[in-house]
Amino acid sequence: MADSIFIGTTAAGERQELQLKRANRHGLIAGATGTGKTVTLQGIIEGLSAEGVPCFVADVKGDLSGLAMAGAPTAKTHEPFAKRAAEIGYSDWSYADNPVQFWDLFGEQGHPIRTTISEMGPLLLARLMDLNEVQEGVLTIAFTVADKEGLLLLDLDDLQAMLVACGARADELTTTYGNVSKQSVGAIQRSLLQLRSQGGDHFFGEPALAMSDFIGHDDAGRGIVNILAADKLMASPKLYATFLLWLLSELFEQLPEVGDPDKPVLAFFFDEAHLLFDDAPGALLDKIEQVVRLIRSKGVGVYFITQNPIDVPDKVAGQLGNRVQHALRAFTPRDQAAVKSAAQTFRANPDIDVATAITELKVGEALVSLLQPDGAPAPVTRTLIKPPRSRVGPVTKVERGVLIQTDAIGSKYDTVIDRESAEELLKAKADEASAAAAEAKAQDEAAKAAAAKAKEDARAAKEAERARIAAEREAKNSPWNRAVTSATRSASSAVGRQVATQVSKAVFGSSRGVGASIVRGILGGLFRGR
Structure with missing residues (x-):
């Protein structure tokens, strides 16, 4: 195994090499459009992969997919590349491919990448949904309650x-x-709708990405190059930036401490780095700085690729030890400020006027300052960058399809898994509460109905009793009853008189007089008592 990878050669024939032991000290590749940044990036990735270092890179324009295929001698770039290789003494230059895995948040040009809402966390999610501090606080409460x-x-x-x-x-x-105001909750829900419209629902779910699938090697020991298809993702810059920061944060949390290994465990490349920092709140910048500063001890090297070096905040730029600066055009005040800023970040070289050289660099030429074996930055030098060995330009759709089907990942992430989670549990609780409320309501209505029926039955019984009494009274007062009563009384009176007469005769020997009156009174009372 080599101790370094070849970057290029100065005009004086001095080789510029990236020390593998210092490659986890991070780096910056900057320069205007069309000055050679992509070729420089491609060459660094090729060198790292060949030395067994897995890499991750976001392919914004689609041309980095060419890393998967060897360059072709018949391509229009062959002659200038062969000429450059001879010019810089790159004697072992030849065309070669690299082991590649394709990824895509949308699952269209590579294996899907997913994470869960919990793994993303409220801070990054608030950034992704562009929430204010109050709304972020409500989102944090939701996470806390769920946990x-x-x-x-x-x-x-x-x-x-x-x-x-x-x-x-x-x-x-x-x-x-x-x-926790309902207004804030409503604002977050509206942001969720916007996130869905940007394709965020493809990113959140299971199976979540296993970081071990990013850190692999092929049968020859070369590091796997993980290429994220980001051309469509660039239409959602917040999603792009948040995803990359999440990925870096996950690597930081999951990888063990290794100190300063002989070579990086993983090299991570942020293309279009300004998207990570544009309009980022202070808390997020602090998070980025923390991760970049501490992930070195996990053996991960982070490289930012951007058009303008001032796109990277100072507290992050201060962590970038390896620098490759391509040409800048000082046409505007901002460009002039960028030139001045870039010139001040290099270790001075008395033979080079950095500020002037930055505007004079040719395509494929750069100002380079890399960390030396002792960790000190080398003086800045003008360097001719080595030509790439892999294809310059994108793979075809057919080639991409074959590569996706035949890599080590297979169909591991192709099928979405929807296991029981907050939505199902909350729905079950709501259904249980609704069923309990319905049952309680039914019992209450049944009790009310029973009480009403009992009341109605009591009223009906009372009415029936009243009707019975009235009927009896009516029956007593009917003409027939009065006739019978009168006849009965008359008969009773006649019988009484007859009996009294007979008794009087028997007792007193006569039906007249006092004796007969007494007997009639007694017998009449008896009959009336009946």
């Missing part, structure tokens, strides 16, 4: 359901965690 209650946030549907639940429990959560 406390064991609700998995895997995809956008889970987050949507969690926000609805938080809105319904706003009064309760405000008391515990701080103000």
Whole structure:
């Protein structure tokens, strides 16, 4: 294994090499459009892969996919490349391919890349949805409640359901965690709709990306080159920037500490780096600086590729030890400021006026300052960059398809998995609550119906009793009853008189007189008593 990879040669024949042991000290490749940044990037990736260093790069324009194919002698670039190789003494230059894996957040030009809402976290998600501080606070509360209650946030549907639940429990959560306004919840939900429209629902879900699939080698020991198809992703710059930062953060969290290995565990290349920093809030810049500063100890080298070196904030640029500066055009005040800034970042070389040289560099030429074996930056030098060995330009659709089907990833990420998570659990709770409420309502209505029936039965019984009594009274007062009663009384009176007469005769020997009156009175009372 070599200790370094060849970058190019100075006019004096001095070789410029990137020390593998210092390659995790990060770097910057800058320059105006058409000055050779892509070729420089391609050559560095080829060298790292050949030495067993896996790489990740976002392919913004689509031409980096050519890393998968060997360059062709018949291509129009062959003659200038062969001439450059001879000019710089690149004696072992020959065409060669690289082991490549294609990835695509949308799953169209490579294997899908997914992560979960929980793994993304509220800070990056707030950045992605362009939330203000108040809305970010509400989003953080939603994450906290989900974590406390064991609700998995895997995809956008889970987050949507969690926000609805938080809105319904706003009064309760405000008391515990701080103000949770329904207005803020509504604003976050609208941002979620915008995120879906940008294709964010393709990115969130399972199976989530396993970082081990990014750090692999082929049978010959070469490092796998992971190429992210980013041409469509560039239409959603916030999604692009947030994804790359998430990926870097995940690597930082999952990789073990290795200190300063003999070569990087992984080399990570941020193309169009300005998208990562444009309009980024202070908290996010602090996060980027922290990750870039600390991930070195995990053996990861981070390289930013941008047109203008001042696109990278100072506190991040200060961490970039290896620098390749292609030509800049000082046409505008901002360009002039960029030239001045770039000139000040290099270790001075008394033989070079850096500010002037930056504007005079030819295509394929750059100002280079790389870390030396002792860790000190080398003085800046004008360097002719080596020609690439792989194809300059994109692969065809057919070639890409074959490469995707035959790589080591296979169909691992092709099928979406939708396991039980916050959306399903919250829906089940809502269904249970709805069923319980419906049952309670039914029981209440049944109790009310029973009470009403009992009341009606009591009223009917009372009415029946009243009717019976009235009927009896009516029956007693009918003409027939009065006739019978009168006849009975008359008969009773006649019988009484007859009996009294007979008794009087028997007792007193006569039916007249006092004795007969007494007997009639007694017998009449008896009959009336009946």
